[in-house]
Amino acid sequence: xxxxxxxxxxxxxxxxxxxxxxxxxxxxxxxxxxxxxxxxxxxxxxxxxxxxxxxxxxxxxxxxxxxxxxxxxxxxxxxxxxxxxxxxxxxxxxxxxxxxxxxxxxxxxxxxxxxxxxxxxxxxxxxxxxxxxxxxxxxxxxxxxxxxxxxxxxxxxxxxxxxxxxxxxxxxxxxxxxxxxxxxxxxxxxxxxxxxxxxxxxxxxxxxxxxxxxxxxxxxxxxxxxxxxxxxxxxxxxxxxxxxxxxxxxxxxxxxxxxxxxxxxxxxxxxxxxxxxxxxxxxxxxxxxxxxxxxxxxxxxxxxxxxxxxxxxxxxxxxxxxxxxxxxxxxxxxxxxxxxxxxxxxxxxxxxxxxxxxxxxxxxxxxxxxxxxxxxxxxxxxxxxxxxxxxxxxxxxxxxxxxxxxxxxxxxxxxxxxxxxxxxxxxxxxx
Numbered sequence: 001x002x003x004x005x006x007x008x009x010x011x012x013x014x015x016x017x018x019x020x021x022x023x024x025x026x027x028x029x030x031x032x033x034x035x036x037x038x039x040x041x042x043x044x045x046x047x048x049x050x051x052x053x054x055x056x057x058x059x060x061x062x063x064x065x066x067x068x069x070x071x072x073x074x075x076x077x078x079x080x081x082x083x084x085x086x087x088x089x090x091x092x093x094x095x096x097x098x099x100x101x102x103x104x105x106x107x108x109x110x111x112x113x114x115x116x117x118x119x120x121x122x123x124x125x126x127x128x129x130x131x132x133x134x135x136x137x138x139x140x141x142x143x144x145x146x147x148x149x150x151x152x153x154x155x156x157x158x159x160x161x162x163x164x165x166x167x168x169x170x171x172x173x174x175x176x177x178x179x180x181x182x183x184x185x186x187x188x189x190x191x192x193x194x195x196x197x198x199x200x201x202x203x204x205x206x207x208x209x210x211x212x213x214x215x216x217x218x219x220x221x222x223x224x225x226x227x228x229x230x231x232x233x234x235x236x237x238x239x240x241x242x243x244x245x246x247x248x249x250x251x252x253x254x255x256x257x258x259x260x261x262x263x264x265x266x267x268x269x270x271x272x273x274x275x276x277x278x279x280x281x282x283x284x285x286x287x288x289x290x291x292x293x294x295x296x297x298x299x300x301x302x303x304x305x306x307x308x309x310x311x312x313x314x315x316x317x318x319x320x321x322x323x324x325x326x327x328x329x330x331x332x333x334x335x336x337x338x339x340x341x342x343x344x345x346x347x348x349x350x351x352x353x354x355x356x357x358x359x360x361x362x363x364x365x366x367x368x369x370x371x372x373x374x375x376x377x378x379x380x381x382x383x384x385x386x387x388x389x390x391x392x393x394x395x396x397x398x399x400x401x402x403x404x405x406x407x408x409x410x411x412x413x414x415x416x417x418x419x420x421x422x423x424x425x426x427x428x429x430x431x
Contacts, residue, residue, distance in 0.1 A: 041168045043243040045172065046243070048119050056127060058092055079196065086128075100113075104116065155177075236373075244382060248386060332389070333390070362393060370388070
């Protein structure tokens, strides 16, 4: 009991728990979406989320590299990095709003155009939210981060008050308002560094890109897979068909959120252990990260296999036939979630070529399958599209693990179990 009480007081454990609670809120709001929207409107909501993700793709690794640099930066350098990131986000968000405004003038359905405008606003706010989260994690202000994260998630649900006016815009407001509320709270109460002036220093840009661009490319390839799947389905099968994938998309998104939370917790500790040359601590971090993810993946797989169908039949029986797509994509998504523990070696060593190869291979596989269908002029079924996506995720995961194995041959501190020449397992001196 004392160990459980100690774990409950651990701010890192609290951070993961709060992320789970926020994810449960996201499940609840997605459930409301499914109750109040038809398949076309669900497709529009999915497109809104795609635009938010697309804007994240256009940050070109600035957030990734800046976060890696502030983990070791002194106060003056941190302020320079903060100024640069906010300046870049402001520029990117302004361009996105201009483009969305132009599209709004020409689209046939005004509601489709306004979805684009809301996507540009939400995408910009999401970049700010992600950067503030990075700052709070780097400064170890996890309790404040937990409060802001949970509070903004709850407050964003107030957008459902607009359901009687317009269900589609009410749901869009719920999605967009969460990162906006987070950003405002981060500036007011988050104790994050604020922007002091516009800064576009070429030297700082080079350092940030050197630390984050290849990692960003690996992440962007995963996002490209999402975009390929969604836009192919929209173009070949229609927005209604994309609505049928809403449940599977939600499952994949949720499966990746816990690994992302654990990565945020363990990466700073791994960087500190590596910088100080303390191999036992680094190996302990690697093991703990892997075993937590292994347990999470096992629980998620069991829950999906035995609880998803009865729960969905009880709460949203209309969508029960769509559960098959979640089952198809689950193996690849679960394997990719587990492989997150092995990406630690790439991020700590800032060596991303093998990781880039892994993610690139998944993108090539999906692109070949979809491209072949377009060339033949025979649209793939939803089952086939989701199967191709699952295989792409699985290939990425397996190659990521292979890249970890290759790098850990020279950096054995990242091995889960290391053995010396006598065959005895490596032990930490503190054990």
